[in-house]
Amino acid sequence: MKSPISSDLHARSEHNQSKPKLMFFGDPHGDLDPVIAAVERFQPEAIVLLGDIQARRPLHVELRPILDLTEIWFIHGNHDTDSDADYDNLWGSELATRNLHGRIVEIAGFKVAGLGGIFRSKVWDPRRPVEEAALASADALRRSMRPEERWRDGIARRHRSTIFPDEYLQLLRSPLADILVTHEAPAVHPHGWKAIDELAEMLGVQLVVHGHHHQNIDYVAEGLMTAAAPFRAFGVDMGSHLAWPLDPQEETGSGSPPRDLLDLAAQVFGAAAQAWLDKPHELLDGQTPEAFAAGGGSDKVRSMLNAIQHGGVV
Ligand SMILES: [Fe+2]
Structure with missing residues (x-):
């Protein structure tokens, strides 16, 4: 399901000399050079990293070359809790306040909602209604853990990237938004979830962009969604990016x-x-x-x- 969205976008943007408002970057997994290069080249107003960042140094250090060039936002992914370094280089970074998880922020003129992390069935299997989740919150999980199972006196590190029902529900009941960024994919993806669609529809977003699966997918162009769907959806590959709004030339070429x-x-x-x-x-x-x-x-x-x-x- 490879889509040409990214490679073509490079050529088009260079040709048109247009500056994107927003750029979304697929899971860096420690390599932030493509992010820096793209920001220096296209100079977007703001960027959003779609999780699995795994910065090798604190994120603000890794992204220092572009701190003054663009506004930096992110959501976390499941691999951002793989090690203490993965966790600390993100949540301990000076950019930690730019995590969009569980909230809506106006970025480059768009109201952007964020849901980082992944579903884990020990907490909530999203094939079941959220009301039937095993654990409603991180606090409930912490209370169920023996002291020796805790990490830094809280829930296990791995679960710092778990989607908890209370966070999901809080976002679900938020005011309307324009864009939803998630690490998990919507249901149209073979490994996606209807809970993401339901969140997108409740928020009234026109666009869902996700990471995690390392694929560039324009679901409408691939014929997996119709244009009549309530939102458009894209997946973004690691090392790749999507600019929004789409260049009108990209969609038609004419x-x-x-x-x-x-x-x-x-x-x-x-x-x-x-x-x-x-x-x-x-x-x-x-x-x-x-x-x-x-x-x-x-x-x-x-x-x-x-x-x-x-x-x-x-
Ligand atoms: Fe992931």
């Missing part, structure tokens, strides 16, 4: 609206799709949806079509 957007309009409006695309709309600064999408606003037009399809009024 300056016309993306193919999936035209398909979505056809699904929503049937034979009247072209008439809707050609009619100026007040939510699009008086431009037609077709022109607005072709000018880089395809995400907004896609959100409008999704809202109409799911019963909203636009």
Whole structure:
């Protein structure tokens, strides 16, 4: 399921000299050179590391060359608790406050929600409803552990990267967001989880980006999701990245609206799709949806079509 999103993006971005707002980086596993190189080259407003960082020195030391070039955010992955060094170089770093896990932060104009870590069945098997989880919180786990099982007087180090039901539920009940970043994948991935989809839908996000599986996947382009899905989803490989919003040239190569957007309009409006695309709309600064999408606003037009399809009024 390899997608050309990343390698093509390099070429396109260089050609267009465009500065991305946000860039998402797949699991570094200790090698932060591709992150530094990409930030120096593309100069995004902000970046998000998608977990399994395993910095070899404190993260702020590893990323010193780009600290003043971009805003750095991350979520943690399961391997960030593999060793004391993995843990300390992340949670003990001066960038530790940039962990998006369990909260929503406005970054580069987007409300970005984060869910780091992975599901572990000792705590919660997400094939079961969250209410039936074995342990509701890290505190409940700590109480169940014998003193010798604890790490630094808290839960075992490995479980510092476990998704706990109370953290998940707190995020689920948060205000709306634009983007959800997760280490685990949504259900469309063979090893993904419906709980991620449900979180994305409750948050009303237009985009889910995940790491963990070391694959570049554009689920719509791969035909694994339809454009009518409530959100778009991408996986990002280690050493690779995804820029957001997508370059409009990337989706079409022609300056016309993306193919999936035209398909979505056809699904929503049937034979009247072209008439809707050609009619100026007040939510699009008086431009037609077709022109607005072709000018880089395809995400907004896609959100409008999704809202109409799911019963909203636009
Ligand atoms: Fe992982």
